[in-house]
Amino acid sequence: MPLLQMTGVDKRFGQVAALTGVDFSLEAGEVHALVGENGAGKSTLMKILAGVQSPDAGSMTLAGQTVRFHGVDEAQAHGVVMVYQELALVPSLSVAENLFLGKLPRVVGYRDLYARARGPLAQVELDLDPAGEVARLGIGERQLLEIARALAREGRILVLDEPTAALSSSESERLFAIIEKVKASGVGMVYISHRLEEVFRIADRVTVLRDGRLVGTRVVADTTADEIVQLMVGKSVRRYQRSPRETGEALGTFEAAGPGLEPLSIALEAGEIVGLAGVIGSGRERILPTLFGLEGTASWAGDPVRSPRDAIREGILLVPSDRKAQGLVMELTVQENVSLTTLSRLQRLGFMDARREREQTRTWIDRLSLRPPEPHKPVRELSGGNQQKVVVAKSLATEPTVLLLDEPTRGVDVGARAELYDVIDGLSRRGLGLLLSSSDTEELIGLSDRILVFRGGRVTTELRPPFDYEEVVAHVTGARQLA
Amino acid sequence: MSLARVNWREVFARFGLVMALVALIVILSLLSDRFLTASNVVNVLRQISINAIIACGMTVVIIGRGIDLSVGSLLALTGVVGAGLAVGGLPAGLAVLVAMALGTALGTFNGLFVAYAGIAPFIVTLAGLTIFRGAALAYTDGRPISGLPPLFMTLGYGTFLGLPVPIWIMLGFLLVTHVILRYTALGRAVYAIGGNEEAARLSGIPVRRVQAFTFAYSGLAAALAAMVLTGRLNSAQPSAGVMFELDAIAAVVVGGTSLFGGRGGVFGTLVGALIIGVINNGMNLLNVPSFYQQIVKGGVILAALLIERLVATRRT
Numbered sequence: 001m002p003l004l005q006m007t008g009v010d011k012r013f014g015q016v017a018a019l020t021g022v023d024f025s026l027e028a029g030e031v032h033a034l035v036g037e038n039g040a041g042k043s044t045l046m047k048i049l050a051g052v053q054s055p056d057a058g059s060m061t062l063a064g065q066t067v068r069f070h071g072v073d074e075a076q077a078h079g080v081v082m083v084y085q086e087l088a089l090v091p092s093l094s095v096a097e098n099l100f101l102g103k104l105p106r107v108v109g110y111r112d113l114y115a116r117a118r119g120p121l122a123q124v125e126l127d128l129d130p131a132g133e134v135a136r137l138g139i140g141e142r143q144l145l146e147i148a149r150a151l152a153r154e155g156r157i158l159v160l161d162e163p164t165a166a167l168s169s170s171e172s173e174r175l176f177a178i179i180e181k182v183k184a185s186g187v188g189m190v191y192i193s194h195r196l197e198e199v200f201r202i203a204d205r206v207t208v209l210r211d212g213r214l215v216g217t218r219v220v221a222d223t224t225a226d227e228i229v230q231l232m233v234g235k236s237v238r239r240y241q242r243s244p245r246e247t248g249e250a251l252g253t254f255e256a257a258g259p260g261l262e263p264l265s266i267a268l269e270a271g272e273i274v275g276l277a278g279v280i281g282s283g284r285e286r287i288l289p290t291l292f293g294l295e296g297t298a299s300w301a302g303d304p305v306r307s308p309r310d311a312i313r314e315g316i317l318l319v320p321s322d323r324k325a326q327g328l329v330m331e332l333t334v335q336e337n338v339s340l341t342t343l344s345r346l347q348r349l350g351f352m353d354a355r356r357e358r359e360q361t362r363t364w365i366d367r368l369s370l371r372p373p374e375p376h377k378p379v380r381e382l383s384g385g386n387q388q389k390v391v392v393a394k395s396l397a398t399e400p401t402v403l404l405l406d407e408p409t410r411g412v413d414v415g416a417r418a419e420l421y422d423v424i425d426g427l428s429r430r431g432l433g434l435l436l437s438s439s440d441t442e443e444l445i446g447l448s449d450r451i452l453v454f455r456g457g458r459v460t461t462e463l464r465p466p467f468d469y470e471e472v473v474a475h476v477t478g479a480r481q482l483a
Numbered sequence: 484m485s486l487a488r489v490n491w492r493e494v495f496a497r498f499g500l501v502m503a504l505v506a507l508i509v510i511l512s513l514l515s516d517r518f519l520t521a522s523n524v525v526n527v528l529r530q531i532s533i534n535a536i537i538a539c540g541m542t543v544v545i546i547g548r549g550i551d552l553s554v555g556s557l558l559a560l561t562g563v564v565g566a567g568l569a570v571g572g573l574p575a576g577l578a579v580l581v582a583m584a585l586g587t588a589l590g591t592f593n594g595l596f597v598a599y600a601g602i603a604p605f606i607v608t609l610a611g612l613t614i615f616r617g618a619a620l621a622y623t624d625g626r627p628i629s630g631l632p633p634l635f636m637t638l639g640y641g642t643f644l645g646l647p648v649p650i651w652i653m654l655g656f657l658l659v660t661h662v663i664l665r666y667t668a669l670g671r672a673v674y675a676i677g678g679n680e681e682a683a684r685l686s687g688i689p690v691r692r693v694q695a696f697t698f699a700y701s702g703l704a705a706a707l708a709a710m711v712l713t714g715r716l717n718s719a720q721p722s723a724g725v726m727f728e729l730d731a732i733a734a735v736v737v738g739g740t741s742l743f744g745g746r747g748g749v750f751g752t753l754v755g756a757l758i759i760g761v762i763n764n765g766m767n768l769l770n771v772p773s774f775y776q777q778i779v780k781g782g783v784i785l786a787a788l789l790i791e792r793l794v795a796t797r798r799t
Contacts, residue, residue, distance in 0.1 A: 292685070312687040326685055329678035331745045340675055340686035347668040354666075394686065 001064045003028045003188045004049070004157055009058035011044055011212075016413070018044045019212045022058070026157060026188040031179060033191045033203035033220070036232055037473070038439045040209040042192050046159050049190070050082040051075030062157075079156035083146045083163065089134050095121070095145065096130035099152050120148040123185075124178045140171030144178060151182065158182070159190045164198060165281040169456075176202050194279040196225050196477040210234050225479035233441075233469050240418060240446035242425045244465075245271055251301075251401060251433045258296015261286045262458040268402060268433035273424070275448030276437040277476050283457035285321075288404045288437050292318040300402070312341065314402075317395035319388075321406035321437075327391040328379050335361040335375040337390050342397045364393035368423055385416025392423060402433045409443060421447060441472050499790070500739055500754045507758060511765040518768055525647065531760035532653040533708045533715075535753055537727060538734040539660040540590075540704025542752045545735050546664070547697040548677040548744025549604040553593060553611030554705040555727035559720065560619040561586040562709035566628040566635070566719030575634035583706045589615060590702020594695030604698075612728070619721040629718035639714025649711045656707060660749045663700075673697060677744025733780070734759055737787040758783065 004026040011019040019041045026032050034042050047053040049060070051069030060067055062078055069075040072082075089098050096117035097104065104113075110131070117130035124144045134142065143163055150158050160179075164172045179202055183189065191203055199206055200220060207217040208231040215231045248270030257263040261283045266274060278284030290296040293305040305311045311318070320326035328337055338361050339346055346357045361375045368389045370382075379390055388408065395403060405424065409417045424447055428434055438444050444451055445467045453461040453475045461475050474480040512519040537554050544551045565582030569575045589611070596607040641648040664670035672693045675683040684690050705724075713719045738755025740747025762783060766776045 294685075308685050309687050309689065318685060320685060325679075326681050329675050329682050329745065331678040332674060336671065336674070339671065340683065340688065343668040343671055343688065350667045350669060352666055352668055352671065398687075 002026060003030075003063060005061045006045070006049065007059050007061075009045065009048060009060075010056045011041075011048065011053065012056055017212050019048075019055075022209065022212070022214045024207060024214070024217075026190060027204075028156075028186045028188050029183050030205065031183055031189045031191050031203045033193060033199040033206040034209065035193065035196070035199060035206060035228065036209035037441060039211075040232075041212040042209055043161070044212075045209070046082065046161065046190065046192065049075070049157075050080055050159060052082075076153055076155075079154055080159070081150035081153055081155035081157070082159045082161065083143075083150055084161055089142055089145065089149075091133070091135035093134060094131050095128050095134060095137075098134050098145065099130075099149050101149070103153065117152075120152040121145075123151050123182070124148045125181075138171070139166050140168065140174060143167060143171070143175060147178060147182065151187070155187065157188050157190070159192070161192045162194065162280065163191075164193070164195065165279070167281075172198075194477055196228060196479045197482055199228070200225065200482060208232055225474070225477075225482040229470050229474050229477065229479050233473055240421045240442075242421070242428075242447055245428065245449065248272060248431065254291050254298065254300055254435075256287060256290045256296060256298040258286060258290045258298075260457050261290060261296060264459055266435070266452070268435070270431045270433060271428045272449050273428050273434045273436055273447050275444035275451040276435060276454065277441070277444055277451050277472065278454030279476060280439070282454040282476075284437060284454035287454070288318060288321075288406045288435065291435070292316065292404060312398060312400075315398070315400045316402045316404065317341070317398055317400040318404045319391050319395055319406060319408055321410060323387055323391050323411075327394075328387060330380040331378065333376045333378055334365070334370065334382070334390055337379050338364055338375075338393045338397055341394050360397060364397060368393055369419070383413075383416065385412040385420065388412055388416075388420060389423070392420075396427070400432065402435070403427060405434060405436045405438075407438055407440075408436070409438075409440065417443075441469065441476065445469060445472060500737075500751060500758075504754055504758050504761065507761050507765070511761065511768070515765070515768045518765060523764070523768075525650070527757070527760050527764045528650045528653075529647045530764065531756045532647075532649040533712050534727070534730045534734055534760070535653045535756040536656050536708040536711065537701075537705050538731040538738075538752045538756055539656055539749055540701035541728075541731040541735050542738075542740055542747060542749050543660065543664065543673060544604070544697045544701045545732075545740050545742060546677045546744060546747055547673045547694060548680070549597060549694065549697055550732070550742075551590075551593065551608045551698060551701045552605065552728045553589075553608040553615055554701060554731060555724035556612045556615035556619065557586060557589050557702055557705040558709040558712065558724035558727060559722065560589070560615040560622070561706035562713045562719040562723055563619050563623045563628055563721050565706075565710060566631055566713055567622065569632050569635070570628055570630055575632040579634065579638075579710050582710060583703060586702040586704075586706020586709070587699050588702070590699040590705070591695060593702070594698030597698060598691035598694035608698075616721075623719075623721045625721060627718045627720045631713070631717060631719075635710070635714040636717060637714070638710055639712075639717065649715070652707065652711055656704065657749055657753055660700075660704075664749060669693065669696065674745055677746070679745070730759070733784045737784060755787075758787075 002025040006024040009019050009022045022045060024045060036042050048055050051072045051074050067078060090101065096113045099117050099120055100113065114130040121128055124147050126141060126144050126148060163175060167175065179189065193199055203220050205217060205219055206228060208215045208228060210232060215234065251268045251270050253265050253267040255265045268274060276284050276287055291298045292311045293307045298305045300314050300316060303314060305314060335357065339357055346353050365373045365375060370386055370389050379387055409420055412420065436447055451463040451472060452459045453463065463472060517523060541551055561582045564585055565578050568581055569578035593607050593611050596602050597604045638648055643651055672688045675688055676690055676693055680690060712723060734756035735752050736742060737758055738751035740751055759780065762779060763776065766779065
């Protein structure tokens with residue numbers, strides 16, 4: 001009897017089917033890897049397992065007993081614990097307090113608490129002072145501490161969500177050793193990862209999801225990286241492919257270096273779209289913030305870029321990955337957001353030129369076909385796709401020469417996505433140079449003139465069209481290195 | 484959406500404040516026949532003028548997601564310096580200008596610490612609160628400055644077109660602040676920073692400069708209020724303005740400006756100051772003991788915040 005059996009799990013979000021009839025099982029003492037491209041449904045499935053979300057249909061049994069969780073507490077009471085990739089520790093509290101957070105006795109006896117902490121710490125071979133502050137721990141130690149915390153909660157099923165994303169290779173090695181050990185004690189683990197070499201290193205079985213459906217479960221010893229990549233990619237119909245383009249004149253060259261990013265340079269032509277691919281932790285996610293002057297050091301065409309203001313002066317604009325946190329002022333209207341980057345141009349003696357501001361907004365609402373085409377609507381009330389158009393409009397209002405697109409379609413529904421692709425294509429045809437950083441392979445292939453693949457903080461491969469979907473995924477996941 | 488259906492929540496969010504003020508006025512005019520007389524209305528307006536002027540500056544700071552606790556002490560310091568210079572022989576007009584420049588400079592001092600040293604506004608201006616008070620006491624040796632030139636008398640007691648000068652100053656400053664907030668690039672930047680500092684920074688807005696400006700403006704407002712108060716008292720007191728920061732913050736918050744920044748405006752602040760002023764005035768007319776007045780005032784502030792909270796959470 002398996003430790004966990006999920007059968008026929010369905011989950012819809014509005015019109016979107018996130019999961020359709022997915023089966024998943026886990027044995028005691030097994031590491032079961034869950035892979036698939038972004039949006040395949042991995043996180044949703046695990047959220048259902050951990051009681052964060054409830055399924056629309058399907059059943060779940062733990063050791064043969066049917067269960068239905070109505071919250072994280074209930075799942076934890078049954079021994080199902082999530083180990084999140086964004087680490088859920090309180091840095092200002094001690095190691096021991098973090099271990100028992102939420103399970104602390106009403107009156108905390110520290111001597112007792114510290115003594116009790118030694119057990120779980122020993123299980124993950126962490127030689128830490130239970131009284132020490134978590135803030136002083138490295139990221140690798142914190143990850144192990146999270147596993148210890150899950151074990152302290154008597155977790156029988158652990159869900160590890162991309163646990164190595166932020167770890168160095170030696171920290172990852174240490175983690176793998178601990179996973180082996182925990183496994184030997186009979187705990188079952190679900191291992192979500194984009195890195196196939198890890199899957200082949202530590203997993204017993206691997207399940208592939210695609211577009212919310214189960215496409216296959218394989219015993220790792222009986223399969224190959226190529227087969228897994230094929231399952232991940234499928235025979236998907238390419239939804240978007242932009243038509244070829246003439247080469248343009250050189251615009252300039254980016255030079256950049258920074259934490260988690262080895263020195264690199266990227267030359268950009270007018271009208272060129274350079275795709276940046278790589279898993280989280282590969283350095284790919286750092287490159288655009290670095291080029292925009294937010295971290296590390298960067299220069300464009302020989303001029304240093306030390307701040308967003310420097311970048312904007314050079315004609316470089318960023319469409320940030322998190323539009324709510326970084327892109328928009330939600331309280332303000334469409335027009336006020338579009339004007340944010342051009343306040344100095346829209347003023348005369350300090351006063352906003354209402355007519356020019358209105359015209360500028362009108363222009364961008366029309367060009368990007370914003371819906372509703374209403375300049376005075378608070379951006380808070382727009383759909384995700386239209387909010388993203390406002391971020392793009394805001395950037396384009398400065399008439400930049402280079403646009404940095406960081407995950408431009410994250411959280412955007414399929415229809416609005418195609419529209420954004422047309423917008424991006426149109427920008428290239430007007431002579432802009434674009435860098436497109438994305439975790440969506442389909443998007444990269446559909447839009448890019450060339451794709452730079454990042455691994456370990458540097459560009460390891462440069463791919464040129466015609467792109468082969470499988471080949472791109474193989475490079476990004478590291479399957480190519482396994483073959 | 485049908486036109487006939489009235490969205491009461493929207494109406495309430497937009498006009499709730501004014502409705503509350505009107506309701507208060509109606510109730511008080513029923514309770515006391517002295518309340519709704521021309522002289523009492525002018526009286527209320529004059530009484531709130533100093534708080535409203537300070538609160539204009541506070542509104543700008545709070546929209547930019549800051550807070551300024553130093554305004555009461557800053558008022559005392561700029562008041563005694565202005566009065567001291569005037570008594571010492573500087574032409575009165577010039578002394579007033581110097582005092583206002585000093586207020587702006589002290590506000591900038593706060594602003595630089597907040598914007599460039601990254602210290603929380605609460606802490607910086609708390610330090611300012613004691614530093615400026617100490618400086619005012621040191622400058623005067625703890626004694627009030629009197630024997631002021633007639634200009635101060637005009638600021639405090641003059642009338643223009645039948646209305647007291649302090650009311651004109653309040654209305655003028657209110658208008659200037661409104662224009663800055665609504666019609667200038669600077670004002671837009673204040674809203675953007677208060678609403679989402681990171682997005683403002685990534686849009687190339689000079690976030691730190693704008694933050695420093697908001698505190699400078701609050702310093703200017705406090706200095707202007709100091710001139711009016713000095714005129715009203717016909718002397719400058721180093722102990723003036725104690726707890727004024729709380730009245731100003733109360734007016735801003737009751738007036739619907741969000742303490743989380745990015746939202747609000749100066750007309751709401753005027754209504755907030757009026758609500759507080761009307762309550763004070765009404766309780767005086769009804770002979771409510773002053774100890775109880777404080778309790779009622781605090782209750783009103785809590786109620787206003789609670790209502791704002793309810794409206795805000797429904798929205799998201």
